[in-house]
Amino acid sequence: MGYLNCKPGSRDYLQLKTKGKLKDIDNTDKNRCCLYIMxxxxxxxxxxxxxxGGVTDTEIQLAKFTIPDNHRNYKDNNYMTxxxxxxxQSLHFPSVFGDHYGDEWVEEGHHYHKATPKYFTKTSKKGG
Incomplete structure (x- = not known):
């Protein structure tokens, strides 16, 4: 993780993805600048x-990962829910910051925002 002062899809962002062979934790989140979890x-x-809410550019981004058993043939979780x-339940983010996927203000102004938390699975629950 590092500091990158650019928008998603910019030249420097794409350098990390292509030459660095890094994946973005959530490439659908286009409202970030400077903070990426790759x-x-x-x-x-x-x-x-x-x-x-009291400071305009203060936020924490969190990610949860598991370590694959086989690094050569592992598959990432490709479905978002x-x-x-x-x-x-052991993988849930804490509820102290509000409802999941909400912009509810709790805990002295700290809250989940920008349509998070998001979770990733191997299979889509919609299709079974």
């Missing part, structure tokens, strides 16, 4: 953004 060789499980019931 990874390689791990299995993504969850992603959340926690904001503080916003329903915490779709994954094991």
């Amino acid at each position: 990874y390689r060789g791990l299995i993504r499980v969850g992603y959340a953004r926690i904001s503080h 916003i329903n915490p019931d779709d994954i094991d």
Whole structure:
């Protein structure tokens, strides 16, 4: 993880993805600038953004990963869900920051925002 002062899809962002062979924890989140969680060789499980309403550019981005058993043939979780019931409860982000996938203000202004937490699974729960 590092500091990158650019928008998703910019030249420097794409350099990390192509030459660095890194994956973005959530490439659908286009509202980020400077903070990215990129990874390689791990299995993504969850992603959340926690904001503080009193300071405009202060937020925490969190990610949950598992370590694959076989690094050569591992498969990442490719399906995204916003329903915490779709994954094991031990992998849930804490509820102290509000409802999942909401912009509810709790805990002295800290709250989940930007449509998070998101969870990632190997299979889509919609299709079975």
